[in-house]
Amino acid sequence: MNFSLYDFTSFNQWIDKFLYDHLPAFWAIAVEMVIIGVAILLFYALVGLFLVYAERKVCAFMQNRVGPNRVGPYGFFQTIADFIKLMLKELIYIKNADQLLFNLAPFIVIIASFMAIAAIPFAKGLHAIDFDIGVLYVIAVSSLGVVGILLAGWSSNNKYSLIGAMRSGAQIVSYELSVGLSLVTIIILAGTMQFSEIVEGQRDGWFLFKGHIPAFIAFIVFLISSTAETNRGPFDLAEAESELTAGFHTEYSGIKFAFFFLAEYMNMFIVASIAATVFLGGWMPFHVGSWTGFNHIMDFIPPFVWYIGKTFFVIWVMMWFKWTFPRLRIDQLLTLEWKYLLPINLVNILLMAFIVLMGWHF
Amino acid sequence: MNSIFEYFADIFHTVKSLLTGMKVTGRYFFSPGEIVTQQYPENRKTLKMYDRFKGEVIMPHNDHNEHRCTGCGICETACPNGTIEIIQARIDMPDGKKKRIIDKHIYHLGMCTFCGLCIKACPSDALAWGQEFEHAVFDRSKLTKTLNQPGSSIIKDIVE
Amino acid sequence: MKEVINLPVKNIEEEEYHINMGPQHPSTHGVLRLVVSLQGEIVKSLKPHCGYIHRGIEKMCEKDTYPQIIHLTDRMDYLSAHINNHAVCLLVENALEVEVPERVKYIRTIIDELNRIASHQLWWCSFGMDMGGLTCYFYGLRDREKILDIFEESFGSRLLHSYYTPGGLMMDIHPNFQANVKAFIKYFRKKIKDYDDLLTGNVIMQLRTKGVGILSREDAISYGVTGPSGRASGFACDVRKHHPYGVYDKVDFKEIMGTKGDTFERYMMRMNEMHESMKIIEQLIDNIPAGDYSAKMKAVIKLPAGEYYQRVEASRGELGVYCISDGNKTPYRMKFRSPNFSNLSALDHISRGVKIADLVAIGGSLDYVIPDIDR
CATH class of the missing domain: 1.20.5 (Single alpha-helices involved in coiled-coils or other helix-helix interfaces)
Known part of the structure; x- marks a missing residue:
């Protein structure tokens, strides 16, 4: 058996075989689940903390500032310090709040984002579960988060929270459509919903280039609507700071607030990794036609690095949106979806279907 | 269309x-x-305030521990907030006359609004702006300062 | 078993939803409290409650001598401190019929305009923040810092200067002042393009502000909305133009006027005023005449008994000072007509029927400074 950074399949099979050799089948599965759970949990926490740091640095550079720079070199441990602070803070008891739902809401939000991570392929073989309807699963699971937001707003017994939650509900119900339809465009091109096969289909070129015009339009639409779906950037109406103070999580404090905060960043990570997987070739290296030397160098970079690089590029673009644009108003938000994105999307699907039918894609 | x-x-x-x-x-x-951020505690050595900077009111003393304040109290009346209190002392002059001089020039930094009227009003230019700006203290009483140094006296050539 | 209470059935369309915006709220720029009654997202009416930062400045003026009053006026509209000082100084000088040296007039005009630019820069960045574009805030403050540095070098403080005194100035301008101001104008001409690219031209911002919060000319006059907000409605109310003081009668500048009176127009008024202020400064900065920096004033200033009124164009509108003197060294009564108070009174009228997000934008475009409303 040989481990390599380029293919984790043999590594996984080795663990699997080892467990089944030494344990009864039931316990082997149980241990596997625990290992995967812990691994994803660790990954989740690390990425969450890093993203908070990254956002603060990116926005600082865009605003001619230096950003966090006190805790550790270049302020790298700032978010860890923040996290410790949030963990130690008092959880404020809200009078007349619906205690059960109030306490449940942050967990729903965080579990929704946690479940979505399971289906994402990080590298060849580095994949918790490879559904044959992976895309559908991720769309379904990631939209569960809105339930948590609605509950948080409703149970807080706060008018700002309620307005924020209602805005968020209207927003996600509409933008869910665009996210789904823009992914459908690529599914038509790929011919499959399984993430591993979608990535495999991009071995000779990313879908963004293979599907040229319709794929590019779908990518733009996906970027806009996924930014809206994660309540970020110019679409952060649910927590519009200047209008609703903090929107649906106004009343949350301490670790419960941290859950919302972490879930927001993880949702961003999830949509960025879907964008990277579906449009930008996932962990596939960047290849240019017949430049064998160039392609060979690109192959040398491990797939995990490719995946992380692409994901963080998309995240950076989303941060760029957030720190440039003013916020939309609720009616403009809905106008944008129903009058612009949805018709464009539907026409785009037709166009893509036509192109695939005629074989005009690369 | x-x-x-x-x-x-x-x-x-x-x-x-x-x-x-x-x-x-x-x-x-x-x-x-x-990037325009100034990293304050690190740049303390190079951070130089402008020479007109209004940090606090000070009373400059020369090398012989002498100041220019006659204790006339004009600054006290010029101040809009009662920031300045003058405590005068009487001393016996060699020719038998009594003369009033400054005993304590008390300055409440916590009440000062930095309007500069005391400095403008002073007939003998005894007061000036200091460049010190790190005024944070843990005890409010430390903000009450006596501007004339202990044992100081008035420069000889100041005529009232 | 719980007793069932039969509540009177209300028509849900008519039911109003009251929220308190403020006294602590990110968009009220201070301790202003707006009780907003909503129907869904739509503002039905609102009631401003002021007085949270009332310090009794008008009453305090009654115990202070005229030179001492100056430092209190700094603390009303702290973003246009020099202009507030100017109003009181002019009042005293006109009452005593003192001829102020030309040099003082030039310097005061330049510094007033610099102060206006600084104030509008802060308005721009907080308006951007109200709209949700946080980056605006830092660009605005970055450029305002340059003006504050000029102020600090010349008169030692950055926000509350107390630089003018009745009859002249506290001290002469710093030798570097002229060069610094010229360098700033060169710098800011370049940087103001960022403002336009980032916010003015942005389609989201234009969609949110155009045709929203319309204040007609008649309403602007009847509410007494002055300054850029009034001029956006077509109310020619620039005191600098119509009742010139300082050397405004010698410089060539346009009174920026709008027609529509919506939020976008109010925004554009201030953006254009910054250009206009830079033009005024450019005309004056090289021509400051030599001379004294203060007229000869008596040690104790006593105004002859009578009533006096003086108005100046502060960065948010017309600032009036009304003073009754009984011949003593302190006024008998002082009253400030603050522009923000009148501008705020129109808020309820123009924000009926808009969304909450627009209410925040309208508030930003009226540019109220709460300490000036409460005094």
């Missing part, structure tokens, strides 16, 4: 204006030379 054209022109203008905005933030993101 016209409305369809407008629809696409709308989209085009939108995208163009958004890209213009993104160009600004993107340019600053890639030019770290434009």
Whole structure:
């Protein structure tokens, strides 16, 4: 058996075989689940903390500032310090709040984002579960988060929270459509919903280039609507700071607030990794036609690095949106979806279907 | 047909204006030379305040521990907030006359609004602005300062 | 078993939803409290409650001598401190019929305009923040810092200067002042393009502000909305133009006027005023005449008994000072007509029927400074 950074399949099979050799089948599965759970949990926490740091640095550079720079070199441990602070803070008891739902809401939000991570392929073989309807699963699971937001707003017994939650509900119900339809465009091109096969289909070129015009339009639409779906950037109406103070999580404090905060960043990570997987070739290296030397160098970079690089590029673009644009108003938000994105999307699907039918894609 | 054209022109203008905005933030993101933040406690050594900076009111003393304050109390009346209190003392002059001099020039930094009327009003230029600006203390009583140093006396050539 | 209470059935369309915006709220720029009654997202009416930062400045003026009053006026509209000082100084000088040296007039005009630019820069960045674009805030403050540095070098403080005194100035301008101001104008001409690219031209911002919060000319006059907000409605109310003081009668500048009176127009008024202020400064900065920096004033200033009124154009509108003197060294009664108070009174009228997000934008475009409303 040989481990390599380029293919984790043999590594996984080795663990699997080892467990089944030494344990009864039931316990082997149980241990596997625990290992995967812990691994994803660790990954989740690390990425969450890093993203908070990254956002603060990116926005600082865009605003001619230096950003966090006190805790550790270049302020790298700032978010860890923040996290410790949030963990130690008092959880404020809200009078007349619906205690059960109030306490449940942050967990729903965080579990929704946690479940979505399971289906994402990080590298060849580095994949918790490879559904044959992976895309559908991720769309379904990631939209569960809105339930948590609605509950948080409703149970807080706060008018700002309620307005924020209602805005968020209207927003996600509409933008869910665009996210789904823009992914459908690529599914038509790929011919499959399984993430591993979608990535495999991009071995000779990313879908963004293979599907040229319709794929590019779908990518733009996906970027806009996924930014809206994660309540970020110019679409952060649910927590519009200047209008609703903090929107649906106004009343949350301490670790419960941290859950919302972490879930927001993880949702961003999830949509960025879907964008990277579906449009930008996932962990596939960047290849240019017949430049064998160039392609060979690109192959040398491990797939995990490719995946992380692409994901963080998309995240950076989303941060760029957030720190440039003013916020939309609720009616403009809905106008944008129903009058612009949805018709464009539907026409785009037709166009893509036509192109695939005629074989005009690369 | 016209409305369809407008629809696409709308989209085009939108995208163009958004890209213009993104160009600004993107340019600053890639030019770290434009960062304007001053890193305060680190730059303490190089941080020099302007010579007219209003940090606090001070009473300059020369090398012989002499100041220019006659204790006339004009600054006390000029101050709008009662920041300055003058405590006078009487001393016997060699020729038998009694003379009033300054005993304590008390300055409440916590009440000062830095309007500069005391410095402008002083007939003998005894007061000036100091450049010190790190005034934070743990005890409010430390903000009450006596401006004339202990044992100091008035410069001889000041005539009342 | 719980007793069932039969509540009177209300028509849900008519039911109003009251929220308190403020006294602590990110968009009220201070301790202003707006009781907003909503129907869904739509503002039905609102009631401003002021007085949270009332310090009794008008009453305090009654115990202070005229030179001492100056430092209190700094603390009303702290973003246009020099202009507030100017109003009181002019009042005293006109009452005593003192001829102020030309040099003082030039310097005061330049510094007033610099102060206006600084104030509008802060308005721009907080308006951007109200709209949700946080980056605006830092660009505005970055450029305002340059003006504050000029102020600090010349008169030692950055926000509350107390630089003018009745009859002249506290001290002469710093030798570097002229060069610094010229360098700033060169710098800011370049940087103001960022403002336009980032916010003015942005389609989201234009969609949110155009045709929202319309204040007609008649309403602007009847509510007494002055300054850029009044001029956006077509109410020619620039005191600098119509009742010139300082050397405004010698410089060539346009009174920026709008027609529509919506939020976008109010925004554009201030953006254009910054250009206009830079033009005024450019005309004056090289021509400051030599001379004294203060007229000869008596040690104790006593105004002859009578009533006096003086108005100046502060960065938010017309600032009036009304003073009754009984011949003593302190006024008998002082009253400030603050522009923000009148501008705030129109808020309820123009924000009926808009969304909450627009209410925040309208508030930003009226540019109220709460300490000036409460005094």
